[in-house]
Amino acid sequence: MSTSSEDLPTYEDIVAASKTIAGVAHHTPLATSRILDTKLGVRVFLKCENLQRMGAFKIRGGYNAISHYMKDDSFDFKGVLTYSSGNHAQAIALSGGLLNVNTTIIMPKDAPPLKVEATKSYGGSVIFYDRYTENRDEVAIKVKKTLPDGTVFIPPYDHKYVIAGQGTCGKEIFEDLQHWKGTYNDAQTEEAIALDYLFVCVGGGGLIAGISLAAAAISPNTKIIGVEPEAGNDAQQSMAAGKIITIETPRTIADGAQTQHLGNLVFPIMQKHVSKIVTVTDEELIEDMKFFGQTMKMIVEPTGCLGLAGLRKMVASGEVPKGSNCGVLISGGNVDLERYCKLISSGSG
Known part of the structure; x- marks a missing residue:
């Protein structure tokens, strides 16, 4: 993606x-x-x-990226989608909670339970996939179509503000x-x-x-x-x-x-x-x-x-x-x- x-x-x-x-x-x-x-x-x-x-x-990049979109008046920012094995997931969920932004996180089903539970506790909506048989970019494209217009994809690493x-x-x-x-x-x-x-x-x-x-x-x-x-x-x-x-x-x-x-x-x-x-x-x-x-x-x-x-x-x-x-x-x-x-x-x- x-x-x-x-x-x-x-x-x-x-x-x-x-x-x-x-x-x-x-x-x-x-x-x-x-x-x-x-x-x-x-x-x-x-x-x-x-x-x-x-x-x-990861909180550094996650919070900085979401804050950037909140300052952008060129579109109606509705939320964030990402994928992560755990730490970026928690960072986006926590940052979203602090900034009152909805977050959806695609996580591998074998992600460490501690990281999954923490992501959920911060308010992130978690969707699972199989990292060994599914392509996470393809999964993200499908999930994004189900989310409101104005939802921004913030990847774990390949993003200017991350x-x-x-x-x-x-x-x-x-x-x-x-x-x-x-x-x-x-x-x-x-x-x-x-x-x-x-x-x-x-x-x-x-x-x-x-x-x-x-x-x-x-x-x-x-x-x-x-x-x-x-x-x-x-x-x-x-x-x-x-x-x-x-x-x-x-x-x-x-x-x-x-x-x-x-x-x-x-x-x-x-x-x-x-x-x-x-x-x-x-x-x-x-x-x-x-x-x-x-x-x-x-x-x-x-x-x-x-x-x-x-x-x-x-x-x-x-x-x-x-x-x-x-x-x-x-x-x-x-x-x-x-x-x-x-x-x-x-x-x-």
């Missing part, structure tokens, strides 16, 4: 989005771990979007590090820190596209590294081929990255600003779920562990030199506790 915005977002759109979401989305903290720094031999700054409102970064909203995450990271106050080597520090690398999870590409735009404007020497599941490396293939590659729906515990292809708007941004795409296994994600839980006392969903797993891989290969300053985006913490416990205890999905 095509998006309603054909032009690419700019850093100015990110600045505008930061004003739109102020007081709605949280300005999430940067966390550090001496244990992690010592083990990897680099300095790591973790952007904790697992502590974001509704448990993931990308701009997600980009506020990167803006916060770089601005906070320009005036960093924290503890390093047991001493209180106040300094300006330039990131050498920033690791970002990749599903459809909206988050990494927005963050890379912010990096280009604020910290152009930072290398943006995308991380996706080994079972679904469409972004890696696309960057290598110079065109968008579509794959079968990947079977991975990282449900937020079970996308089949990158977006048409995000791909040229990634080509221009993303340095590399690496992949990690589900087993590596589970190890970092354990690390976050045991060492940092945080619940992080599998998709949220992609960034740290990618950093570990590139440190181990020597591609990230010792002593580097590295940022890691923790995208979310929405995972059913029963599944979380099963994953970290048995290592199985």
